[in-house]
Amino acid sequence: MKLVSSKEMLETARKEGYAVGQFNINNMEWIKAVLTAAEQAKSPVILGVSEGAAKYMTGYKTVVAMVEGMLDFYNITVPVSIHLDHGTYEGAKACIEAGFSSVMFDGSHYSIEENVEKTADIVKFANERGISVEAEVGSIGGEEDGVIGGGEVADPKECKLIADLGITMLAAGIGNIHGKYPDNWTGLRLDVLKTIQDITGNMPLVLHGGTGIPDEMVREAISLGVSKINVNTECQLVFSAATRKYIEDEKDLKGKGFDPRKLLAPGTQAIADTVLEKMTLFGSINRA
Ligand code: 13P
Numbered sequence: 040m041k042l043v044s045s046k047e048m049l050e051t052a053r054k055e056g057y058a059v060g061q062f063n064i065n066n067m068e069w070i071k072a073v074l075t076a077a078e079q080a081k082s083p084v085i086l087g088v089s090e091g092a093a094k095y096m097t098g099y100k101t102v103v104a105m106v107e108g109m110l111d112f113y114n115i116t117v118p119v120s121i122h123l124d125h126g127t128y129e130g131a132k133a134c135i136e137a138g139f140s141s142v143m144f145d146g147s148h149y150s151i152e153e154n155v156e157k158t159a160d161i162v163k164f165a166n167e168r169g170i171s172v173e174a175e176v177g178s179i180g181g182e183e184d185g186v187i188g189g190g191e192v193a194d195p196k197e198c199k200l201i202a203d204l205g206i207t208m209l210a211a212g213i214g215n216i217h218g219k220y221p222d223n224w225t226g227l228r229l230d231v232l233k234t235i236q237d238i239t240g241n242m243p244l245v246l247h248g249g250t251g252i253p254d255e256m257v258r259e260a261i262s263l264g265v266s267k268i269n270v271n272t273e274c275q276l277v278f279s280a281a282t283r284k285y286i287e288d289e290k291d292l293k294g295k296g297f298d299p300r301k302l303l304a305p306g307t308q309a310i311a312d313t314v315l316e317k318m319t320l321f322g323s324i325n326r327a
Pocket of ligand 1: 063087124125216217218219246247248249250269270271272273
């Protein structure tokens with residue numbers, strides 16, 4: 040299967056009442072874990088790539104080549120999209136040129152006028168090439184790859200302005216935060232989510248900060264129109280815990296346990312297990 044844009048998978052998810060997971064990738068092990076889990080689950084999947092992670096993986100073209108190579112190697116049959124996460128204006132254009140099938144342009148830190156203007160420009164550039172576009176209104180809290188958001192709650196009227204630009208999916212701040220949620224977090228503003236969905240019609244909505252949101256709240260958000268949920272930190276946490284255990288159990292000191300193929304295997308499996316768990320929660324299993 041070739042890479043596909045996120046459009047069809049999200050419109051179907053929106054219609055049928057489930058969400059597709061976006062799992063952020065960091066290296067070969069991450070891509071392997073997410074793709075094999077998606078194939079096993081017969082679930083569509085979105086591979087999220089931040090600009091920082093792309094730099095770490097030596098550029099957008101390397102990411103595309105690595106993913107395409109693996110689609111072929113594993114004979115992946117489920118729909119897979121490579122999506123720029125929280126892209127800049129320049130980054131979004133560069134990703135489209137490098138072969139990404141989907142991009143997010145995050146203009147939430149600009150004035151609404153500038154966000155509208157830049158988003159419209161990216162939509163035009165992307166649409167001519169069949170690439171899906173995610174836009175954002177109201178910044179997501181927390182820090183991700185140096186992009187810091189204050190955790191705003193989006194203004195539904197501004198959401199409507201951006202939704203009408205021909206984007207594929209809309210991320211709106213509803214009190215969600217990247218990374219772990221603080222103990223005093225009061226939960227998602229599902230009332231605002233509902234207003235945003237009502238005002239934007241059938242627009243697939245995106246829930247960022249998927250790590251640590253209680254399952255019940257996730258299900259409710261899906262029932263209110265969330266069709267894409269982003270998960271990053273949780274995969275990093277399970278990867279590091281499994282790798283830590285391997286070393287604390289001194290498995291690297293036995294036989295050829297120091298071989299990176301062995302050393303990184305438990306962490307890779309932990310990512311795949313988490314992806315499967317999330318796909319089950321999001322309802323995307325057996326939808327491909
Ligand atoms: P978490 O790191 O909180 O899972 O959020 C991921 C995300 O929203 C990526 O855009």
